[in-house]
Amino acid sequence: MQSAPLLSLLIWVPIVAGIIVLRVGSGSPGRARWLALIGAIAGLLPVIPLVMGFQNGLPSLQFVENVKWLPSFDIAWHLGVDGISLWLIALTALTTVIIVVAGWESITERSAQYFGSFLMLSGFMQGVFSAQDGMLFFVFFEATLIPLYLLIGTWGNANRRHAAVKFFFFSLIGSLMMLLSMLYLFAQTHSFDLEIWRNTQLGFVPQMLIFLGFLAAFSVKVPMWPVHTWLPDVHLDGPTGAAVMLGMLKIGGYGLLRFALPITPQASHFFAPAMITLSLVAVIYSSLLALVQTDIRRLLAYSSVSHMGLVTLGLFIFNPLGQAGAIMQMISYGIVSGAMLLCTGMLHDRTQTGSIDAFGGVANTMPKFAVFVMLFSMANVGLPGTAGFVGEFMVLMGAVGFNFWIGALAALTLILSAAYTLWMYKRVIFGAIANARVAKLTDLGKREFVLLGVMAVLVLAIGVYPKPFTDAITPSSTSLLAQTNRSPQPVESAAVENAERLQARAAVNATHAPG
Numbered sequence: 430m431q432s433a434p435l436l437s438l439l440i441w442v443p444i445v446a447g448i449i450v451l452r453v454g455s456g457s458p459g460r461a462r463w464l465a466l467i468g469a470i471a472g473l474l475p476v477i478p479l480v481m482g483f484q485n486g487l488p489s490l491q492f493v494e495n496v497k498w499l500p501s502f503d504i505a506w507h508l509g510v511d512g513i514s515l516w517l518i519a520l521t522a523l524t525t526v527i528i529v530v531a532g533w534e535s536i537t538e539r540s541a542q543y544f545g546s547f548l549m550l551s552g553f554m555q556g557v558f559s560a561q562d563g564m565l566f567f568v569f570f571e572a573t574l575i576p577l578y579l580l581i582g583t584w585g586n587a588n589r590r591h592a593a594v595k596f597f598f599f600s601l602i603g604s605l606m607m608l609l610s611m612l613y614l615f616a617q618t619h620s621f622d623l624e625i626w627r628n629t630q631l632g633f634v635p636q637m638l639i640f641l642g643f644l645a646a647f648s649v650k651v652p653m654w655p656v657h658t659w660l661p662d663v664h665l666d667g668p669t670g671a672a673v674m675l676g677m678l679k680i681g682g683y684g685l686l687r688f689a690l691p692i693t694p695q696a697s698h699f700f701a702p703a704m705i706t707l708s709l710v711a712v713i714y715s716s717l718l719a720l721v722q723t724d725i726r727r728l729l730a731y732s733s734v735s736h737m738g739l740v741t742l743g744l745f746i747f748n749p750l751g752q753a754g755a756i757m758q759m760i761s762y763g764i765v766s767g768a769m770l771l772c773t774g775m776l777h778d779r780t781q782t783g784s785i786d787a788f789g790g791v792a793n794t795m796p797k798f799a800v801f802v803m804l805f806s807m808a809n810v811g812l813p814g815t816a817g818f819v820g821e822f823m824v825l826m827g828a829v830g831f832n833f834w835i836g837a838l839a840a841l842t843l844i845l846s847a848a849y850t851l852w853m854y855k856r857v858i859f860g861a862i863a864n865a866r867v868a869k870l871t872d873l874g875k876r877e878f879v880l881l882g883v884m885a886v887l888v889l890a891i892g893v894y895p896k897p898f899t900d901a902i903t904p905s906s907t908s909l910l911a912q913t914n915r916s917p918q919p920v921e922s923a924a925v926e927n928a929e930r931l932q933a934r935a936a937v938n939a940t941h942a943p944g
Contacts, residue, residue, distance in 0.1 A: 433475075433478075434494050435475045435478060435479050435492055436479075436492055436494055436508040436509070436510060436518075436555070436559045437494060437506075437508065438475045439472065439475050439476070439479070439518060439522065439552075439555045439559070440508075440552050440553075440555045440556045440559070441552060442468070442471050442472045442475070442552070443468060443469070443471075443472040443522075443525060443548040443549065443551040443552040443555070444548070444549050444552035444553070445468075446464070446465070446467070446468025446469070446471060446472065446548045447468065447544075447545040447546065447547070447548030447549035447551075447552070448545070448549070449464060449468065450464045450465050450468065450541050450544050450545040450548060451541055451542065451545035453541075454540065454541035454544070454545070455541045455542075456541075457541075458536075458537060458540040458541075461540040461541035461544055461545075462529070462533055462540060462544065464544075465529045465544030465545070465547070465548060466526075466529050466530070468548050469522075469525045469526040469528075469529045469548065469551070470526060472522050472525055472548070472551060472552070473522040473523060473525070473526055475522075476518065476519045476522045476523075479492065479510065479515070479518070479519070480515065480519060483510070483512075483515055483901065485512070485897075485900040485901050485904070486900070486904055487511075487904060488511065488512075488904040488905050488907065488908035489511070490509030490510065490511050490561065491509065491510055491511065492508075492509065492510050493507075493508065493509040493561075494506065494507070494508040494509070495507045495508075495561075498562075498565070502564070502615070502621070503619060503620040503621060503622065504562060504564045504565065504621050505562050505565070505621075505622070506562070506565065507560070507561040507562040507565060507622065508559045508560060508561060509559065509561045510558075510559055511905040512900075512901035512902045512903070512904055512905035512906070513683070513686065513687070513756055513902060513905045513906060513909070514558045514559060514683070515901050516760050516898055516901065516902070517558045517679070517683060517759070517760065518555055518558050518559060520760060520763060520764070521551060521554045521555055521558065522551070522555070524551070524673065524674060524767065525547065525548065525551040527673070527767070527771070527880065527883070527884070528547055528670040528673055528674060529544060529547065530876060530879075530880050531669065531670065531673070531771055531774065531880060532544070532668075532669075532670050533876060534778075534876075535669070535774070535778045536584065536668075536670075538584075539583070539584075542579075542583070543580070543583075543584055543668075543670075546576040546579055546580050547576070547580070547670060547674070549576050550573060550576040550577060550580075550674065553569050553572040553573045553576070554569075554573060554674075554680070556568075556569030556572070557569045557570055557573065557680055557683075558683065561622070561623050561624070562621050562622060562623065563611050563614065563615070563621040563622070563623060563626065564611070564621040565621070566623075567604075567607070567608060567611060570604065570607075570646075570680070570684075571604055573680070574597060574600055574601065574604075577596065577671060577674075577675075578593050578596070578597045579593075580667070580668060580670065580671045581593040581596060581663055581666075581667040581668070581671050582594070584667075584668040584670075584671075586665070586666040586667075587666065588662070588665075588666040589666045589667060591662065591666070592659070592662035592663050592665070592666040592667055593667075595658075595659045595662055596659045596662075596663055599649045599656060599659050600646075600649055600650070602645070603645040603646035603647070603648070603649045603650075603656075604646050606641070606642040606645035606646060607642050607643055607645065607646035607647075608642075609642050610638070610639040610642030610643055611642075613635065613638070613639060614626050614629070614639065614692070617629060617631065617635075623687070623688075626692050627691045627692055627912055629692075631692075631693065633695055633696070633699075636693040636694075636695050636696035637693075637696045637699065639692065639693050639696070640689055640693040640696035640697060640700060643684065643685070643688050643689040643692075643693070644685070644689060644700075646684065647680070647681040647682075647684035647685045647688070647689065648681065648685075649681065650679075650680045650681030650684065651679070651681030651682055651685075651737050651740065651741060652681065652734060652737065653681070653707060653708075653711060653734075653737070653738075653741060654707055654710050654711040654714065654715060654734060654738070655707075657711070657715070657734045660675070660730045660733065660734060661726075661727045661730040661731065663675065663730075664726040664727060664729060664730040664770075665724060665726050665727055665730075665783070669770060669771065669773070669774030669777070669778075672726070672770050672774075673767045673770045673771060673774075679737070679740070679759035679760075679763055681737075682737065682740045682741070682744065682755065682756075682759045683759065685741070685744055686744055686752075686755070686756070686906075686909065687909075690744065690909065690912075690913040691909050691912040691913050694912065694913045694914065697745070697913055698747070698913075700745075701745045701746075701747065704741055704744075704745040705742060705745055705746065705835060707738075707741070708738045708739070708741040708742035708745070708839075709738065709742070709835070709838050709839060710738075711734055711735060711737065711738030711741070712735050712738035712739060712742070712838070712839055712841065712842045712845075713735075713838070713841055713842075713845065715731045715732075715734040715735040715738065716731070716732075716735045716841070716842060716845035716846060716848075716849065717845065718731045719731035719732050719735065719845075719849040720845070720848060720849045720852070722785075722849075723784060723785055723786060724783045724784055724785065725773045725776070725783045725784075725785055725853060725857065726770075726773055726777075726783045728785075728849060728853055729766065729769055729770060729773065732766070732769075732809065732846065732849065732850070733762075733766050735842060735845070735846065736758070736762045736766070736821075736842070736846075737762075738839075738842075739754075739755070739758055739820070739821060739824045739825075739839065739842065740755045740758050740759055740820075740824075741755075742755075742824060742828060742835075742839055743755030743758065743820075743823070743824040743827060743828070746827055746828055746831040746832075746835070747831075747910065747913060747914060748827050748830060748831055748910075749827075749903070749906065749907050749910060750823055750826055750827035750830065751823070751824055751826075751827025751828060751830075751831065752827070752906045752909075752910050753823060753899060753902050753903050753906045753907075754820050754821075754822070754823025754824035754825075754826070754827055755820070755824060756820075756902050756906055757819050757820035757823055757895065757898060757899065757902060758819075758820025758821060758823075758824060759820070760820070760891075760898060761816035761817060761819050761820045761891050761892075761895075762816070762817060762820060764816055764884065764887050764888060764891070765805060765808040765809055765815075765816055765817045765888060766809075767884070768801075768805040768808075768881065768884040768885070768888065769802075769805050769806075769809060771880065771881065771884065772798070772801065772802050772805060772881070775798070775873075775877060776788070776791075776857075779870055779871070780866055780870070785853060785856050785857060786856075787863075787864070787866060788856070788857040788858075788863060788867060789856060789857065789859075789860050789861070789862070789863030789864070789867060790858075790859070790860045790861050790862035790863050790867055791857055791858045791867055791870065792858045792859060793861070793862050793867075794862065794867060794868060794869075794870040794871070794872065795870050795871070795872045795873070796872065797872050797873045797878060798872055798873050798881075799858045801873075801881045801882075801884075801885060802854065802857075802858060803854065803858070804885055804888065804889075805884070805885075805888065806850050806851070806853075806854045808888045808892070809846060809850045810843070810846050810847045810850050810851070811842075811843055811846065813892070814889070814892045814893055815888050815889065815891075815892035816887065816888045816889075816890075816891035816892045817888075817892070818892055819891060819892060819895045819898075821842070821843075824839070825839055825840055
């Protein structure tokens with residue numbers, strides 16, 4: 430029996446901690462940092478019983494909390510976790526601690542506002558991954574925009590305001606289209622419950638429009654080509670913490686999997702050829718763009734777009750291996766990209782530049798740093814034994830099983846990612862000391878060493894032993910895949926079933942109505 434509302438704690442502990450940091454930490458950077466660290470660790474603690482108590486092999490939701498919020502609209506505080514969201518929730522809590530530690534010395538202005546915003550963002554993210562009510566999901570989904578906009582626009586570089594506004598408007602337009610899709614679903618079902626939405630039989634044309642609404646919102650957050658153009662700007666001009674958070678937490682892929690595919694199965698299959706094409710374009714074209722970048726941060730942005738192309742590819746080939754691989758790719762590459770961005774941030778903090786030409790011979794002055802970057806670069810390439818290999822391998826195997834030539838084109842990512850990653854590593858890390866700036870660099874301090882050490886352990890642990898992740902993911906992804914692949918009912922029987930469901934819902938609401 431569940432002794433505590435773990436999911437509510439995961440949401441509210443960081444939010445309340447962020448409010449406390451904003452209130453108490455203002456005017457004292459040291460106090461703000463310590464309060465933020467305590468709050469981040471407190472937000473991580475519920476993950477331990479959540480992971481330990483999770484039962485692998487069950488596709489159903491666990492740790493469910495369901496309390497009526499607005500009964501007249503059938504909106505509920507409905508939370509739950511399955512194998513898909515479990516590790517994303519754990520990664521969110523861990524990422525929050527990492528970001529607080531990473532910004533310990535680099536954030537010197539308005540520290541309370543910075544750390545408070547991140548803590549509140551963490552709570553909103555937890556809500557996104559655990560919400561089982563459509564309107565509750567939308568509230569959390571939109572709430573993430575506010576701290577991200579403030580973080581990018583306040584603590585970034587010279588063009589931070591442009592990057593923040595671009596990110597905000599890309600996200601807002603997509604969110605409005607998603608809201609229209611949700612309101613149509615409510616009009617058909619008189620409920621915001623996701624399970625009811627997934628079991629509702631819709632006509633082909635409504636499915637098409639609803640799918641496009643969801644796609645507009647989630648494709649921006651993946652990000653998919655061609656709505657990816659905000660990401661290089663955020664990497665270049667946003668703070669490292671915001672880039673790490675966006676890199677490690679994959680709301681877009683999660684939203685497509687949780688909403689678009691099972692709720693609109695016919696439309697998902699109809700648009701699958703286009704989605705597969707866009708995914709292959711992202712894999713190849715973004716890799717080619719990464720090859721010509723002169724700034725490490727922009728290179729990593731295009732690398733992220735390329736690797737996320739494998740996620741959308743895995744989702745839309747509609748086989749168990751590809752879909753489980755897409756989820757695994759979201760988790761594993763999230764860690765790899767976060768680690769690479771942390772390393773880039775450490776170089777930028779020391780030199781105030783991310784230009785590749787500004788470096789050369791860094792291994793001579795930062796040997797410990799060079800070793801960590803080598804490991805993370807190999808993971809970015811997809812070397813077996815690292816986290817970067819697991820998801821990529823599963824998606825590529827699923828793609829080959831779906832269509833050999835699609836799998837072959839997707840496999841070009843192995844060659845192209847090796848090309849731009851090793852090219853970047855060679856020019857930045859190897860060779861003689863290039864200039865006085867590099868000669869003055871100091872190697873990792875204890876805090877930085879521990880931080881990258883934790884990331885290195887995660888990269889190796891997932892690469893060597895991914896079984897705990899795949900055991901949790903596979904049953905839930907298989908269940909959602911079955912809903913996505915279900916055959917459409919005849920129009921008459923679908924209408925009767927929907928009418929019966931609405932009558933049953935009305936009867937339940939009447940039973941629970943106040944005397």
